[in-house]
Amino acid sequence: MAVQIAPSILSADFARLADEVAAVADADWIHVDVMDNHFVPNLTLGLPVVEALLKATPVPVDCHLMIEDPDRWAPGYAEAGAASVTIHVEAASAPIRTLREIRAAGARAGLALNPGTAVEPYADLLAEIDMLLVMTVEPGFGGQPFLDVVLPKIRRARDLIKGRDLDVWLQVDGGVNTETIERCAEAGADVFVAGSAVYSADDPAEAVRSLRARAARASG
Numbered sequence: 001m002a003v004q005i006a007p008s009i010l011s012a013d014f015a016r017l018a019d020e021v022a023a024v025a026d027a028d029w030i031h032v033d034v035m036d037n038h039f040v041p042n043l044t045l046g047l048p049v050v051e052a053l054l055k056a057t058p059v060p061v062d063c064h065l066m067i068e069d070p071d072r073w074a075p076g077y078a079e080a081g082a083a084s085v086t087i088h089v090e091a092a093s094a095p096i097r098t099l100r101e102i103r104a105a106g107a108r109a110g111l112a113l114n115p116g117t118a119v120e121p122y123a124d125l126l127a128e129i130d131m132l133l134v135m136t137v138e139p140g141f142g143g144q145p146f147l148d149v150v151l152p153k154i155r156r157a158r159d160l161i162k163g164r165d166l167d168v169w170l171q172v173d174g175g176v177n178t179e180t181i182e183r184c185a186e187a188g189a190d191v192f193v194a195g196s197a198v199y200s201a202d203d204p205a206e207a208v209r210s211l212r213a214r215a216a217r218a219s220g
C-alpha cells in the first residue's frame, strides 16, 4: 500500500490559495472541503473556487463534499476536472447512481462515513468506489482532536476491502498529525488528509514529508 498525503486547504489562507497550494507541491493530493452550512454547520466554497484551483495547481484535487443533495452537485465537480470526488453516505439519496456518475465523468469516486456511521451496511458498495473516507472527527471544522474511537472501524473497513480483494483506498480525515498518523496507518489507512498539521506548520512542505515518513514506517 502506497502512503498518500492530502493537505486540506481548509486551514490555508483563503486569500492566498494559489501560493498555499504551491507550498505543498510535493503532496499527492490537494484536499478541498466543500461545506454548505446544512450538512455541516460551516460554509466554505463551491465549484467556482474549485475551478480556479484546478487552474492554479498541477497536483490532483480531491473534493470532499460535506453538502446536502450530493446527488445533484457531485458530478459537476468531476466534470470540472477534480480527480477525486467524495460524497457522504449520510447525505446521498442515490449513492450508487451518483458514484457511477462521478466515475463516468472521469474522476475517482469516494464514499465518506461520519464517525458514528458503521461501515458494515455499506460493504456491498465497496465495489462501486475507489476510496472510502472514514472521518476521524465530526465533519465541519479543522483543528479538532482525533477520535480514537474510530480506529476499530478503520481496521474493519480495511478487512472488508481485503476480504473482497478490492483496490479501494482508505482515507482518514480529521485530527491527523504527527502524533496520530501512525495509529491510522497501523489500522490500515493509506490516504491521509491533514489540514492544521500542514498549514499551521512553519514549513508546510516539511510537514508533508514528515507525515509521509511516519505513515510509511507505521504501515510497514
Ligand code: DX5
Pocket: 008, 009, 010, 011, 031, 033, 064, 137, 138, 139, 140, 141, 142, 143, 144, 173, 174, 175, 176, 193, 194, 195, 196, 197
Ligand atoms: C473537516 C474536514 C477536514 C479538515 C481537517 O470536516 O473534512 O478535511 O480540514 O482538518 P484537521 O486536519 O486540522 O483536523
Ligand code: ZN
Pocket: 008, 031, 032, 033, 064, 173, 193
Ligand atoms: Zn475533508
